[in-house]
Amino acid sequence: MFYRESGQLKSSYIADQAMFPIAQDRWFVIGVLAVAFLVAPFFINEYWANAILLPFLVYALAALGLNILTGYCGQVSLGTGAFMAVGAYASFKLVGFFPELNFLIVLALSGVVTAAVGMIFGLPSLRIKGFYLAVATLAAQFFLVWMFNKVGWFYDYNLTGMITVRPIDFFGIRITGPEATPAAKYLFTLTVVAVLALSAKNIVRGRIGREWMAIRDMDIAAELIGIRPLQAKLSAFAVSSFYVGVAGALYFAVYLGSVEPVEAFDINQSFYVLFIIIIGGLGSVLGAFLGAAFIVLVPILLKNIMVGGMGFDSGMAGHVEILLMGLLIIFFLIVEPHGLARLWQIAKEKLRLWPFPH
Amino acid sequence: MAFDIFLLEVIISGLMTGVMYALVALGFVLIFKASGIFNFAQGVMALFAALALYDFLAEDGWFFAVFGFTLPVWLAIPATGLIMVVLAWVIERTVLRFMVKQNEIILFMATIGLAFVLEGLGDILFGSDVKPLDIGIPQGASDWLLDNFNLYIEQLEIFAAGTAAVLVVVLAIFFQRTRIGRALRAVADDHQAALSVGVSLDKIWVIVWSVSGIVALVAGIMWGSKSGVQFSLSLIALKALPVLILGGFTSVPGAIVGGLIIGVGEKLAEVYIGPMVGGAIENWFAYMLALAFLLFRPQGLFGERIIERV
Numbered sequence: 264m265f266y267r268e269s270g271q272l273k274s275s276y277i278a279d280q281a282m283f284p285i286a287q288d289r290w291f292v293i294g295v296l297a298v299a300f301l302v303a304p305f306f307i308n309e310y311w312a313n314a315i316l317l318p319f320l321v322y323a324l325a326a327l328g329l330n331i332l333t334g335y336c337g338q339v340s341l342g343t344g345a346f347m348a349v350g351a352y353a354s355f356k357l358v359g360f361f362p363e364l365n366f367l368i369v370l371a372l373s374g375v376v377t378a379a380v381g382m383i384f385g386l387p388s389l390r391i392k393g394f395y396l397a398v399a400t401l402a403a404q405f406f407l408v409w410m411f412n413k414v415g416w417f418y419d420y421n422l423t424g425m426i427t428v429r430p431i432d433f434f435g436i437r438i439t440g441p442e443a444t445p446a447a448k449y450l451f452t453l454t455v456v457a458v459l460a461l462s463a464k465n466i467v468r469g470r471i472g473r474e475w476m477a478i479r480d481m482d483i484a485a486e487l488i489g490i491r492p493l494q495a496k497l498s499a500f501a502v503s504s505f506y507v508g509v510a511g512a513l514y515f516a517v518y519l520g521s522v523e524p525v526e527a528f529d530i531n532q533s534f535y536v537l538f539i540i541i542i543g544g545l546g547s548v549l550g551a552f553l554g555a556a557f558i559v560l561v562p563i564l565l566k567n568i569m570v571g572g573m574g575f576d577s578g579m580a581g582h583v584e585i586l587l588m589g590l591l592i593i594f595f596l597i598v599e600p601h602g603l604a605r606l607w608q609i610a611k612e613k614l615r616l617w618p619f620p621h
Numbered sequence: 622m623a624f625d626i627f628l629l630e631v632i633i634s635g636l637m638t639g640v641m642y643a644l645v646a647l648g649f650v651l652i653f654k655a656s657g658i659f660n661f662a663q664g665v666m667a668l669f670a671a672l673a674l675y676d677f678l679a680e681d682g683w684f685f686a687v688f689g690f691t692l693p694v695w696l697a698i699p700a701t702g703l704i705m706v707v708l709a710w711v712i713e714r715t716v717l718r719f720m721v722k723q724n725e726i727i728l729f730m731a732t733i734g735l736a737f738v739l740e741g742l743g744d745i746l747f748g749s750d751v752k753p754l755d756i757g758i759p760q761g762a763s764d765w766l767l768d769n770f771n772l773y774i775e776q777l778e779i780f781a782a783g784t785a786a787v788l789v790v791v792l793a794i795f796f797q798r799t800r801i802g803r804a805l806r807a808v809a810d811d812h813q814a815a816l817s818v819g820v821s822l823d824k825i826w827v828i829v830w831s832v833s834g835i836v837a838l839v840a841g842i843m844w845g846s847k848s849g850v851q852f853s854l855s856l857i858a859l860k861a862l863p864v865l866i867l868g869g870f871t872s873v874p875g876a877i878v879g880g881l882i883i884g885v886g887e888k889l890a891e892v893y894i895g896p897m898v899g900g901a902i903e904n905w906f907a908y909m910l911a912l913a914f915l916l917f918r919p920q921g922l923f924g925e926r927i928i929e930r931v
Contacts, residue, residue, distance in 0.1 A: 387915065390915070392919065395870075395919060399866065399915060402908035402909050402912045405904045405905035405908055406905040409901065409902065412901075538730070538733075541730045582745045585737050585741035586740075586742055589736070589739075589741060591734075592737065593715075593734040593738070600720075600727045
């Protein structure tokens with residue numbers, strides 16, 4: 264009744280190829296963005312920003328990056344954590360070299376550095392496929408994290424081996440470190456994520472995105488119809504790593520403030536992001552957000568219910584949480600292997616007909 | 622001369638470590654061969670098996686609390702084996718059955734979920750503290766080798782190598798000579814063709830997961846005796862992965878040879894390259910080594926040739 268595209272006639276190619284051709288979708292996205300930008304900042308507090316919204320946004324961005332590589336181009340990567348580390352350390356060093364540089368430019372440059380590193384580690388993908396490639400990307404994971412931990416130059420030779428963000432002002436507003444208000448951190452991250460998400464939505468439906476999908480579906484056939492695997496695969500690695508690198512820089516500079524490479528960017532981080540895209544839906548921009556919401560919120564919910572509601576001690580609750588997380592993941596994979604994005608799509612299909620049966 | 626002895630020691634201890642890696646990799650290969658599932662939970666299965674075994678043997682476990690006595694080693698190992706078989710059956714019934722024909726990455730993710738479940742379950746049931754596992758495997762250096770050849774080699778590692786050799790022979794016979802083994806190979810070759818000649822997929826999967834559960838038990842015993850039963854035991858799965866891609870996902874001898882190459886390469890690199898770059902390179906060296914091999918043989922050393930058709 265409410266969700267129907269009948270009567271929405273397009274009279275120009277621009278309207279026909281709009282990002283959200285159905286008016287209800289368009290208004291929905293605009294509505295969500297409006298609430299996120301205009302309403303949420305007034306209600307945000309320290310807890311909401313640090314426990315829920317910032318991790319949600321950062322992980323959604325990282326998942327978006329991995330989804331470009333794995334969901335759209337079909338190259339499974341287990342090195343996301345390390346690429347996030349590259350972004351984080353690049354932003355740390357860049358801010359160190361050029362303290363006056365606008366932080367948006369720092370973020371973009373961190374993304375570019377990560378993209379370059381990602382392309383280097385993407386080179387084996389031209390020869391190695393499937394799980395062999397997945398395990399090969401673990402080489403990136405372990406090597407990069409080891410390097411950030413061992414080579415003093417990366418952490419400015421300080422004794423703790425950790426990197427801590429310098430206070431950064433963005434057009435006069437403090438966005439990093441303890442003095443920054445939650446609203447400022449949140450709005451900055453949200454802006455970056457929103458812009459990058461809309462660009463991703465556009466990239467994947469353009470020529471490059473279609474090349475990626477052709478490679479994903481069958482690389483030999485794609486090669487035969489004239490898609491260059493070298494360019495397609497490496498561009499997927501580059502774009503994906505760019506996103507992941509920016510996510511890593513935000514993760515370090517805005518969300519956490521100071522990180523220690525072995526813990527913050529270990530292999531579990533890679534799996535975490537992979538979970539997000541599997542639960543959210545492979546090959547879907549929306550899926551990255553739905554998955555991130557699920558993976559960030561469910562543990563908090565479980566913890567609150569168990570520790571607050573049922574009086575478990577926190578050690579036991581941790582074990583039960585892992586168990587339940589595992590069960591939930593298996594359950595979701597059995598019920599809907601195409602992820603939450605697919606459920607959303609089914610809901611929309613149903614809504615189209617509602618309240619009529621046919 | 623002293624240098625040569627040292628080199629020999631490094632190589633031998635590398636070989637022995639390699640055997641331990643190969644033990645874990647074997648479990649992966651078995652499951653991948655028969656069902657195409659990349660079972661990430663293999664490491665946690667080894668941990669779980671070791672925890673269960675400890676529970677039967679120790680006086681602070683559930684078994685003692687319920688029955689008031691502990692099992693002798695020769696009974697506890699089959700009992701744990703039984704638990705792994707039951708576990709395989711439960712996994713088949715509750716997870717795998719519903720995931721036939723799914724994309725392989727979905728199956729892989731499901732096994733990571735499974736790893737979480739087993740990890741949580743192991744922690745809840747048995748606690749997360751380090752437990753010493755002692756089932757009477759000789760410890761310490763081998764005196765005979767030390768006296769006669771001046772070589773320092775752990776007895777435990779020799780024992781592990783022997784066990785691995787026996788295990789491989791038994792598995793080879795099982796695969797090549799028995800009826801079930803033939804069915805397993807048929808399933809590995811082609812699921813549908815196997816189904817059409819009357820092989821029951823459900824049964825085969827339970828068997829294969831049981832066998833790899835028992836392999837996990839052996840790996841768990843060896844690693845548990847070496848460094849205690851603790852959570853980090855499940856991380857040896859990460860060590861087994863480069864072994865796996867080096868040898869090829871589908872090859873049992875590949876797992877062994879891959880394990881040996883990785884073990885020796887890692888030890889040599891640790892001794893000769895490690896000090897130059899600041900040490901702790903064993904985390905990534907194996908992966909780089911495997912990656913280098915893969916660039917020349919994308920399917921691993923012994924993997925089936927990848928044939929691609931449009």
